[in-house]
Amino acid sequence: MVTAVAERRFLPRQELQALIDVLAEDGRRVIGPMVADGAVVYDEVHRPADLPIGVRDEQAPGSYRLVETGSERAFDVTVGMTSWKRYTFPPTVPLTRASQDGGGLSLEPAPEPAEPMAFLGVRACELAALRVQDRVLTGGPFVDADYRARRDAAIVVAAQCTRAGKTCFCTSMGTGPEVSEGADLVLTELDDGFVVTAGSTRGADLLDRLPTRRASETQSASADAAVAEARDAMGDQVATDGLHDRLLDALDSPRWQEVADRCLACANCTLVCPTCFCTSVSQRSDLDTATVVAERSWDSCFTAGFAKVAGGSFRNRRQDRYRQWLTHKFATWIDQFGSFGCVGCGRCIAWCPVGIDVREELEAIAPPAERHRKRPALATGTGPATYSVGTIHSVTPETADTVSLVIDGIDPVIATGTPGQFLMVEQPGFPAFPISISRYAPGHVVLTVRAAGPATAHLTQSEPGTQIGLRGPLGVGWPVERGLGKDVVIATGGIGLAPLRPLLDALVASRDRFGKVSLYYGARTPNDMLYTGELASWAELGIDIALTVDRAGPEWLGRVGVVTQLFDQADWHGQPVVAYLCGPERMMQVALRTLAERGIPTERTFVSLERHMQCGIGLCGHCQMGKVFICRDGPVFSVAQLGDALNVEGL
Amino acid sequence: MPAQESRAHAGRQRTRADRPARPRVGVAKLTSCDGCQLTLLDLEDHLLDIVDAFEIVEFPEATSNRSSGPYDVLLVEGSVSTPDQAEWIGELRRRAGLLVTIGACATAGGIQALRNWGNEPAWRASVYPRPDLLETLPTSTAVSDHVAVDAELRGCPIDPHQLLELLAALRTGRRPQLPDESVCLACKRRGTVCVVVAEGIPCLGPVTQTGCGAICPAYGRGCYACFGPHEQANVESLAGWFRQHGVDDASAARLFAGFTAYAPPFRSEAESATRTAHRQEDPSHA
Numbered sequence: 001m002v003t004a005v006a007e008r009r010f011l012p013r014q015e016l017q018a019l020i021d022v023l024a025e026d027g028r029r030v031i032g033p034m035v036a037d038g039a040v041v042y043d044e045v046h047r048p049a050d051l052p053i054g055v056r057d058e059q060a061p062g063s064y065r066l067v068e069t070g071s072e073r074a075f076d077v078t079v080g081m082t083s084w085k086r087y088t089f090p091p092t093v094p095l096t097r098a099s100q101d102g103g104g105l106s107l108e109p110a111p112e113p114a115e116p117m118a119f120l121g122v123r124a125c126e127l128a129a130l131r132v133q134d135r136v137l138t139g140g141p142f143v144d145a146d147y148r149a150r151r152d153a154a155i156v157v158a159a160q161c162t163r164a165g166k167t168c169f170c171t172s173m174g175t176g177p178e179v180s181e182g183a184d185l186v187l188t189e190l191d192d193g194f195v196v197t198a199g200s201t202r203g204a205d206l207l208d209r210l211p212t213r214r215a216s217e218t219q220s221a222s223a224d225a226a227v228a229e230a231r232d233a234m235g236d237q238v239a240t241d242g243l244h245d246r247l248l249d250a251l252d253s254p255r256w257q258e259v260a261d262r263c264l265a266c267a268n269c270t271l272v273c274p275t276c277f278c279t280s281v282s283q284r285s286d287l288d289t290a291t292v293v294a295e296r297s298w299d300s301c302f303t304a305g306f307a308k309v310a311g312g313s314f315r316n317r318r319q320d321r322y323r324q325w326l327t328h329k330f331a332t333w334i335d336q337f338g339s340f341g342c343v344g345c346g347r348c349i350a351w352c353p354v355g356i357d358v359r360e361e362l363e364a365i366a367p368p369a370e371r372h373r374k375r376p377a378l379a380t381g382t383g384p385a386t387y388s389v390g391t392i393h394s395v396t397p398e399t400a401d402t403v404s405l406v407i408d409g410i411d412p413v414i415a416t417g418t419p420g421q422f423l424m425v426e427q428p429g430f431p432a433f434p435i436s437i438s439r440y441a442p443g444h445v446v447l448t449v450r451a452a453g454p455a456t457a458h459l460t461q462s463e464p465g466t467q468i469g470l471r472g473p474l475g476v477g478w479p480v481e482r483g484l485g486k487d488v489v490i491a492t493g494g495i496g497l498a499p500l501r502p503l504l505d506a507l508v509a510s511r512d513r514f515g516k517v518s519l520y521y522g523a524r525t526p527n528d529m530l531y532t533g534e535l536a537s538w539a540e541l542g543i544d545i546a547l548t549v550d551r552a553g554p555e556w557l558g559r560v561g562v563v564t565q566l567f568d569q570a571d572w573h574g575q576p577v578v579a580y581l582c583g584p585e586r587m588m589q590v591a592l593r594t595l596a597e598r599g600i601p602t603e604r605t606f607v608s609l610e611r612h613m614q615c616g617i618g619l620c621g622h623c624q625m626g627k628v629f630i631c632r633d634g635p636v637f638s639v640a641q642l643g644d645a646l647n648v649e650g651l
Numbered sequence: 652m653p654a655q656e657s658r659a660h661a662g663r664q665r666t667r668a669d670r671p672a673r674p675r676v677g678v679a680k681l682t683s684c685d686g687c688q689l690t691l692l693d694l695e696d697h698l699l700d701i702v703d704a705f706e707i708v709e710f711p712e713a714t715s716n717r718s719s720g721p722y723d724v725l726l727v728e729g730s731v732s733t734p735d736q737a738e739w740i741g742e743l744r745r746r747a748g749l750l751v752t753i754g755a756c757a758t759a760g761g762i763q764a765l766r767n768w769g770n771e772p773a774w775r776a777s778v779y780p781r782p783d784l785l786e787t788l789p790t791s792t793a794v795s796d797h798v799a800v801d802a803e804l805r806g807c808p809i810d811p812h813q814l815l816e817l818l819a820a821l822r823t824g825r826r827p828q829l830p831d832e833s834v835c836l837a838c839k840r841r842g843t844v845c846v847v848v849a850e851g852i853p854c855l856g857p858v859t860q861t862g863c864g865a866i867c868p869a870y871g872r873g874c875y876a877c878f879g880p881h882e883q884a885n886v887e888s889l890a891g892w893f894r895q896h897g898v899d900d901a902s903a904a905r906l907f908a909g910f911t912a913y914a915p916p917f918r919s920e921a922e923s924a925t926r927t928a929h930r931q932e933d934p935s936h937a
Binding site for chain 2: 036267288352355
């Protein structure tokens with residue numbers, strides 16, 4: 001157990017060999033990550049050069065690529081294809097040897113003795129997976145002796161993750177990226193070496209023999225910050241609260257058939273899974289069956305033979321097998337073993353040959369009642385009557401009728417808002433109105449306001465120094481995390497770019513965590529475009545931008561037409577896409593049709609809706625639309641969440 | 652265990668004279684290259700055990716002694732592609748206790764089944780000076796399309812370990828262990844990095860039945876499905892994925908137009924590829 005009081009030591013990078021040597025003492029095999037055939041696998045390492053130095057992994061549904069970074073770091077790759085169960089629970093182990101000689105039968109256990117090993121670079125999710133298999137294979141009334149012997153014979157050196165892959169979701173499963181328990185030593189890699197703590201008595205002994213010094217406060221803080229960064233990058237992608245019941249209530253979901261249409265029943269997900277433990281026993285003998293060895297091999301609930309009896313298979317269809325697997329991992333495993341069977345390592349997502357994403361399927365099959373992130377709490381006592389005061393710092397014209405206001409001196413709670421949330425703005429004498437936050441920056445927010453009526457017109461004409469009342473942040477914004485690992489399509493028109501700008505800021509800030517990001521933006525004329533100065537810089541930061549106008553002026557050399565035409569010509573390469581839309585309803589309706597035709601699921605298509613909002617907290621009734629309040633439950637919704645309400649005129 | 656069987660298990664000490672009656676085994680061939688039956692001869696280390704356990708009564712590749720049956724076990728190689736063969740396979744079926752088809756030709760129609768989508772009379776005329784002297788069927792089909800089959804060994808050629816497993820099972824009287832799962836399980840067990848996911852190579856392993864030991868991906872190339880489709884082969888999904896990832900329509904279809912093209916799950920993909928090719932090559936269009 002790593003405790004807060006465990007002394008933090010520092011191992012300089014050039015002493016990594018010393019660590020391997022200490023682990024390899026007494027002939028122990030040291031197993032660690034290494035590059036092989038375009039991926040990282042876990043195999044025997046002898047020297048630091050065997051480790052995947054200077055590469056990192058780019059994982060996405062159905063894809064695993066290594067890219068060279070030129071860095072000296074050895075543990076930048078998150079997880080490899082191999083899981084440690086290859087060494088604790090090998091693909092094939094002999095069980096029993098039967099021999100017949102002169103009519104006498106002898107049956108002998110035939111396990112190979114466990115050789116001493118050390119696992120170097122075990123991730124938090126992988127440690128959690130070892131603990132899951134410990135519970136399965138040694139925690140019940142019967143103990144798998146072979147597994148127990150291999151586990152007991154292995155030293156575990158963990159490496160905390162300082163970056164997250166696009167397929168990682170350990171934060172949701174509560175397994176990482178921080179290493180909590182089960183490691184003898186815990187490393188956190190910095191540029192010049194490793195912060196090391198001991199997690200066991202055995203680990204403390206090892207640490208004593210390493211050329212370390214006390215870690216400085218800076219080194220400790222850097223290590224903590226790096227792991228925290230990995231945590232933030234992942235966000236919370238799978239709603240695990242109540243998942244057990246939600247999933248078991250959805251055994252007749254039509255989605256099982258949809259996923260079966262894509263599923264190959266190839267079993268890759270289960271074989272790369274670090275917790276899957278299903279096996280089958282086969283008999284191996286020569287033609288002369290004088291000696292027969294029974295062998296246990298990895299098997300999978302996706303094979304026909306797995307559920308076969310004399311009359312046939314109990315799970316004949318792919319949908320039956322997928323449902324068996326998913327409900328076991330996320331529901332019945334809890335009943336059997338007291339934890340999820342998933343640790344959030346993402347292997348089943350990356351190594352599925354057709355990129356089926358378990359996060360997606362859970363969301364579609366067993367959606368949480370609250371589909372979006374938790375709303376940040378309002379400031380104490382905040383109600384329809386409680387405003388804080390902010391000051392207009394500057395007013396910048398965007399178009400003829402639109403300005404951007406920098407508001408500073410704000411209540412700190414406003415700065416905790418997320419992309420797509422809005423504020424209620426109060427100016428004495430005018431009715432309060434909602435306005436989305438168009439940028440978050442340290443100490444201030446930006447509001448982009450179009451003079452659409454008297455109150456907004458008054459605000460656009462305000463002088464710097466004017467104080468205004470602010471209430472918020474309110475509503476539920478863009479689920480940025482849903483785009484992780486996917487291509488992102490943003491389509492908008494005119495002022496609709498304003499609520500999307502914080503989303504673009506978030507995408508740019510973690511650009512490598514998303515696939516291709518495309519912005520389709522249309523305006524009536526070139527002069528009606530917002531943020532024209534920033535569009536170029538976004539393009540440099542890896543956003544593909546396509547612009548169009550309804551009416552071109554003499555200066556305009558670009559496209560003329562509506563946004564949805566651009567959309568129709570887009571090449572999305574068939575990658576999983578998440579779409580975020582904000583604009584006039586007509587534009588959104590056409591865009592939604594195009595997205596549906598391209599097979600983008602409605603669960604991954606998000607729209608921001610505009611309605612008359614007054615209270616902003618779902619109490620005044622103005623913004624109802626069917627079963628939702630736009631202000632409280634939105635303004636951002638998935639199209640799946642809205643269902644038919646979107647197409648009913650006048651609802 | 653019956654007395655006779657237990658004696659059989661006593662094995663090597665027996666002399667030739669007191670050997671119990673051995674099952675009579677035949678090897679027959681239809682349209683094929685002979686590679687699969689040669690796999691039996693390639694089991695060099697086991698040949699003495701094999702002849703100890705089985706009486707090989709018909710095996711033209713190995714012996715001039717012939718037998719027209721009956722056979723306890725008949726291994727049949729090759730596809731049915733002539734009227735004579737269509738008749739003969741019915742005859743063989745009647746003479747065989749257990750009929751086991753071996754190889755892609757016998758189990759799926761083989762590479763020669765690509766002609767099933769072509770203009771067979773035109774091709775025949777373009778190859779042979781006297782096409783009227785030949786009698787062929789317009790299709791090359793699997794043995795199981797004509798008669799009941801008791802077991803199949805897939806592959807082009809078949810896998811020696813699977814053949815040995817079949818013989819061991821026949822000898823013991825148990826069901827052979829011939830898994831119908833995908834090739835992927837073998838890749839993962841041996842630790843091969845997936846060529847689809849890590850390199851974007853189109854590999855048919857996810858829809859192909861295992862048994863070869865996952866050889867091709869271990870050498871960095873995609874599986875070309877010589878063992879044919881596994882029992883849940885989702886060809887539409889895999890081909891769709893390849894198309895979405897830069898494989899053009901024709902190339903995606905051509906992946907399936909190989910040794911087991913006429914196996915039903917592969918057939919429609921293979922058909923679109925071969926139709927295109929035949930339009931370009933058909934001598935009647937020349």
